[in-house]
Amino acid sequence: MIARDLFLRLKGSFSSVIQRADLPSDQRLFVFVEPAALKNICYHIFRVFDARYVISIGADDRPYSGKFLVAHNFAFDADHLLFSVLAYLPPEKPEVESISEVVPAASWAEREMRDLVGIEPVGHRYLKRLVLPDAWPEGVHPLRKDMAWNEVPEGLDNSREFMFDDPPEGCAVVPFGPFHPTLDEPAHFRLYVEGEMVRGCEYRGFMVHRGIEKLAESVLGYDDIPMLAERICGICGCVHNVAYAQAVESAAAISPPPRAEYIRSIMLELERLHSHLLWVGLACHIIGFDTLFMHSFRIREPIMRIAEKISGNRKTYSLCVIGGVRWDISSELKGELRHVLDGLEKEWKPVVSAVTGDKNVQARTRGIGVANRQLVKEVGAVGPVARAAGVDIDCRRDHPYAAYGRVEFDVITEQGCDVWSRLLVRMKEVFQSARIIRQCLDKMEEGPLQAAITEELPPGRMGLASVEAPRGESHHFVITGENNRPRRWRVRAPTYQNLQAVPMMIKDQRIADMTISLGSIDPCFSCTDRLETIEVRSGTVRLWTQEELLQAARSKKPGNSGE
């Protein structure tokens, strides 16, 4: 009923501009509106209804409807609703009013849309290229349907240097990356430093683009894409694997059998366990505490082993196909898994109590990398970053999927907003994950692993799925298509939003804290950069000052759409 209520409320204010609404279920709502009204409606949803911004998507829909499509996704966490506002844009002039003024978190997504699909966000305050390189010729947009996945446009000049902004006065520039011992993946930060203090930074990321979405839209089939999705990220791969499958399932109204759902939950939690232990280890490595790094990897090892026994690989489980899972958990493995969990809890408890009492670790993490509630709301940060700021969101509870609706667990929150709180959140979530797995093992019933799919999936349907990755919400948006593959598949990894908070987190802190602050969001550049572009550079992170944030939050109503 929530979806219907919300739609009626929206209709009350905007009845004249709403063209159509789809309510495929109680947890999903798609509203098609006039493009001119988008900004106003988004403002209303974000500020008045207090929704959480998820992502904006641009799609080239010309071969099907003759138009471009733009979508802004929001989540109503308390009401278990994922909500998408869509508008069709004319093919000859794909322009849409930017919403980044009212929803700061949309800044990156709109710039990405401009680069890749060529939809111009009019009125965006910082229209520097985000994902495409400076060398990329104007007017070539790789995500348009008339570009092939392996096509390299003419006029590409690889030798051109990045166009960095000028550093502020009196600041030296310290490059950080692309290869740096604390960065597992390439990413490049230019830190503006005054002595030891960081005064700002410019981020040139998107170096891990491998063309994933484009491959999915043009080469692979529905059942191959889960394997591709899994390799978006080596740590939270299973999350993308499940999220993609669920997005397609929600679009095509397929419901996987219960046993498959339990197995999905179990594997997702196993992944969370290994990811959190890994993170604690890496965070300790960053602050020079190698012993704890070694021990959390030691404690993590049995989890990798049991995952290998279940799925055949330590990390890439290759778990899902559309409508179910590929691997079963036999009763022997169940027992073994329980045993592993017991051992894990027994070993992890003393570590947690030792670390929480450790003044030395606290000295390096308390009050560092602060992301408060307001910043979290403005940039749409998710996962432990949000929960460490006291924002009580968790997709497993808010948008139940797989078997999470059938198990009990606590959502861990902390109030400190700093690296220390994030450390605590992750350390405690380990126990919750173990708890979830135990319940799943108990409740799992016999049954088939895959739903029978008897006919091809209907094209043109839309599906949304949010899955709680160890780093936060992973959001997948799918439009089903012809030829056994989706028309458009958009992945928003949690780091995509969390990374936008980093410049604020490291501002006016010491260089030494930069690495742990960045590390504390558990950055996963390969997730964030999954897109389909060639080298991508010179995305500057817009530094939102506190005043600007406040101003944006309180700003008067945005310009009327009629103006």
Place this chain on the structure above:
Amino acid sequence: MLNKIKEAIVCLRPGRVTLPYPAQAEPVPENFRGVPRWDGEKCIGCAGCANNCSARAILVLDPCQELRILQYIGSRCTYCGRCAEVCPEKAIVMSNEFEMATAEASDLQQRLDIFMSTCQRCGRCFKGAAVLEGLKMSGYRSDEVGSGRWVYRSRALLEGDAVVDDIPIELD
């Protein structure tokens, strides 16, 4: 100070856990997905594995009606196990081999020359068990074995020329 001592005790408790590998190897889990191995006798050359390979690591070359060459480019295989899963004859098994380190990438390749007896139609049909595994291409294929490339052709193209060189994707 006390805390540090406590930590040291926590650290010392588990003792030494280092495994003796490579001097002595632990058994590999049964369903570990190692290198896929083709049973050349069983293979019927339907190329379902190639059609469902997300890394496009299995190339198909049809030099003539009676011969089909399957070339497995092991260096980019992602060991997802889909080929073994979709194979109608169960001619592919995910073996337990993982010690594949080598100085030559060509050591990782497997090649299968399959004798294709002809049926009334093209004799190269693969119909997956599930709808979503369906055919992306049928008939003759000529992937570029030399350069390791998988040549994508849409159905529309296949209906025109049977054998085509590298033709850029036509969007449909």
Place this chain on the structure above:
Amino acid sequence: MLESLCAQMFGRSLWVYHANSGGCNGCDIEVLNVLTPYYDVERFGIKLVGSPRHADAMLCQGPALRATADALRRAYDAMPAPKLVFAIGSCACGGGMWYDSYAVLGPVGKVIPVNFYVPGCPPRPEAIIYGVAVAVGLVDKKAAPVRFKQAEFPIPLYHPDRLHGEGELVIYESPKGV
């Protein structure tokens, strides 16, 4: 004498630098894993170093992307000779799933010379150790190409020139009703 001793020590004290040129992280954390208690490659003298100048071997993960190829080449050039390059994982060895995507140049071998390939997605820590063991000569490689023929074929192989020829040419018919 000293020189030969120094050369001998190369295999017993391999300092590695890990460079992810655009992979998914999976191989990265398996590489980290081989440093940790269960696998502990430090017992072979292998140590992770932060600067390519200190390194003897580079562990490459991920395909060579257009965006990172330059950085990869620079890191390789910064290493003092003698140096080894290990391609770890399917992306580094063969380009992975995205080998022909326009964002990707291909396997790292296209940018820098690769000495050893360790396939896997990601390779198990044991497989990585095995790769190093092969490199330093502790064990022999097991991988070998496989070729299987169901029958000997007397049929002349198809050649594009003959496509429109006559005589012994095999006739190609376009499949109908696909």
Place this chain on the structure above:
Amino acid sequence: MANVAAGLLNVLMVLLVAPLFQGIQRKITARIQARQGPPIWQPYFDLLKLLGKEDIEAGTVPAMQRFAAYLSLAAVLTVAFLVPMGTAVPGALVGDAILLIYLLTLMGICNLLAGLAAGSAYSLVGISREMMSMVVLEPLFAIAVIVGALHAHSLRLEIVLNGSAYSGTGVPWSGIVMLGLMLLSFQAFVQRVPFDISEAETELMEGPLMEYSGPKLALFKYAQMAKLVVYSALFIGLFIPWGETLHPPLALLLFWLKSLALVLLVAVVAATHARYRIDQAVRYFAAMMIASLGALVLAAYGY
């Protein structure tokens, strides 16, 4: 002559034993981390391998880089020549405590030179940190020596480095205070976690040494290893000199056992701590320095 022989013996012993101590440290660290760890001879292998590698001179001032590399080892070895190591006190002929303090500072300056000559951004951040910690650390050690000298009423090395900190009349309060302070900051002198701030692998990629490769890196690494031994010897000389009067082989053995114990302590502390930030470290040292000034005042009044 015997003095010179003893000094040469010291230098030889330091060169021989320093990598072994490093190896033991790595083994101990591995034990705490629940793993097998490298062979105890690993540091020798490392040094030999580095000697056989290509030497890339990529810094801004190659000549200075070369100079810094040689100087760093030379400075450490000179100190080793002067410090008693279970044998007859060698340095009496050539220098006194003031020279010692200078030489110790020179060891730090080598690192600064090395970073400056390399000239990369990380090296520069590294040396700025090194300088900050030197500013507070060097005086600390100097005060420890001066406290001893005040007690002993002499600057002669063989007297200062023979438990002079306790040589006053009555309970040597200042000596005990200095012992505590030096124990608490010993990690910093030998540049181990939690005070390896200027080299912080995960932040600065080994800071000043980032641009060095091959033989030059070997020299720096060797100097670092030797530094640990030399500082242990200094510490033992100042604060735990007992047993020097034993029969020479026994005294020698006792000395190396004592330094081994110190090395083990360093390894354990390094393994159980996280790295401090430079400002935290400087604040910590500043507190130490104030306390040490108190000790100095005490010593001046003969306590």
